[in-house]
Amino acid sequence: MSQQKHWENVYATKTPNEVSWTQEIPKTSLEFIRSIENYRSKSIIDVGAGDSNLVDFLLDDGCKNITVLDISGQAIERAKKRLGQKADKVKWVVSDILDFEPSENFDIWHDRAAFHFLTDKNDISKYASLVNRHVVANLIIGTFSTDGPKKCSGLEITQYDEPKMKSAFLGFEAISCRTENHQTPFGTTQNFLFCSFGKRVFSITSERLQIRNMKTSDLEDFIVYRSNPEIVKYQGFGIMDREKAQNFIEQQTSKNFGNAGEWVQYAIENRETGRLIGDCAIKLDAFDTRVAEIGITVSHLHQKNGYARETLNAIVDFLFSLPDFHRIVELVDTRNEASIKMLEACGFHREGHFVQSYFDDGNWTDEYQYAMTRADRRKP
Structure with a gap:
């Protein structure tokens, strides 16, 4: 029946x-x-x-x-x-x-x-x-x-x-x-x-940064780095022109944290200047929202200031503050040495090597999978 x-x-x-x-x-x-x-x-x-x-x-x-x-x-x-x-x-x-x-x-x-x-x-x-x-x-x-x-x-x-x-x-x-x-x-x-x-009003605050929902006023700063081939070369998607960037931001402003299986892109704002210095993304697993995949991009104008690491630690702290949250995953291009070094320094473990797992710039490219559990975060 x-x-x-x-x-x-x-x-x-x-x-x-x-x-x-x-x-x-x-x-x-x-x-x-x-x-x-x-x-x-x-x-x-x-x-x-x-x-x-x-x-x-x-x-x-x-x-x-x-x-x-x-x-x-x-x-x-x-x-x-x-x-x-x-x-x-x-x-x-x-x-x-x-x-x-x-x-x-x-x-x-x-x-x-x-x-x-x-x-x-x-x-x-x-x-x-x-x-x-x-x-x-x-x-x-x-x-x-x-x-x-x-x-x-x-x-x-x-x-x-x-x-x-x-x-x-x-x-x-x-x-x-x-x-x-x-x-x-x-x-x-x-x-x-x-x-x-x-x-929930999504906002994560660290010493120098605020991670928040994207706004249409982010467009100019966003285009500066999302149109730079060096910034997107390890990310599996191409550079954005103004129209693509504007459409992308508009799509993100209507999204909310908490939808299983949906990538949501957030702004990384410098608290002192109020300007966008990068963006990050969180996707709760489609089958178990105690697991999430993340990604971080910092503008070439603001790199080598520790912002990526500060963002990563802030996201990790936020996710593990959620009730019963268990595990965070990030996939990284095997050529992206800076991101690999940062993940390992923050306590992520390399779990797998995916051979020719995504197509980028005319070539099949390898990825590493890194992950951290709640128990890993507790370790000194």
């Missing part, structure tokens, strides 16, 4: 008092939402809402931009019938969350029901990327904790503790997490984990 048929059957055959997730008052969800400044004026989506009473309370609070999503049309119809004319004030969406393609972004994303039903790594990653792209400010997630049930409505679920929850949403910073017992309508107890997050 498909997921949708399963849930249509549940809502067609069972009353609210016959399902475990029913809450007369969704107290914790309301507390988290009401703690957000000016929440009444925010766009709010309740994902996997079923026929939850949360929308009733939000309407009574005066919230005016509410979307309710569920995979079951039966659940949506029950909620609309309960609300009566108030239902006209809500946007209703019948969709599997993995098929959802929002036409708008949301200030607040709430989910007490859908996320923990995702058990496949690819599905979890897809959900996190969806949230990362379409949530502007706040994320509120409730799941069964590691002390909670292992199934719900006969379906397998994924249990979460606080570190695991935080590592699932690296594009956000946790504001508050708590566990609580939910009393079901039929007298059993289920332990939940709730976490409230704020959107």
Whole structure:
């Protein structure tokens, strides 16, 4: 039976008092939402809402931009019938969350029901990327904790503790997490984990540098070195003219940290001058966001000042500050002696030699793979 048929059957055959997730008052969800400044004026989506009473309370609070999503049309119809004319004030969406393609972004994303039903790594990653792209400010997630049930409505679920929850949403910073017992309508107890997050503003600061999202005002400094053949000769892509550089920067400004499998390029800014002196890139692994690949480019005008090494150490410190983060990888052209020396000096280990692994300037070229684990970073 498909997921949708399963849930249509549940809502067609069972009353609210016959399902475990029913809450007369969704107290914790309301507390988290009401703690957000000016929440009444925010766009709010309740994902996997079923026929939850949360929308009733939000309407009574005066919230005016509410979307309710569920995979079951039966659940949506029950909620609309309960609300009566108030239902006209809500946007209703019948969709599997993995098929959802929002036409708008949301200030607040709430989910007490859908996320923990995702058990496949690819599905979890897809959900996190969806949230990362379409949530502007706040994320509120409730799941069964590691002390909670292992199934719900006969379906397998994924249990979460606080570190695991935080590592699932690296594009956000946790504001508050708590566990609580939910009393079901039929007298059993289920332990939940709730976490409230704020959107991460990407910024890494070191002694002399700030690593931040790229801006259109970076263009002039960016062209200076990205049009230099000597700077790009070990990187597997060609020089950029103004049009290519402008398009590239525009693409990067719309990207957010936290999307699995996506390269994001960041500016390296000199804190004293406020000018761009290079760029770096981070790509979280498509299958496990506890692993990342990185790359660093410093302008020829600013080399031999230790900026590349300072950038590398700052990125390493940032990534290993993330919950449960495990491993950093960098691929380097075997001819790039300066980068090899820097990686080894910073504690990276050479793990492999890829023979003729990429095509560059008319030739197949070798690469070394260097890596560092969290345990490596702890070593003196």
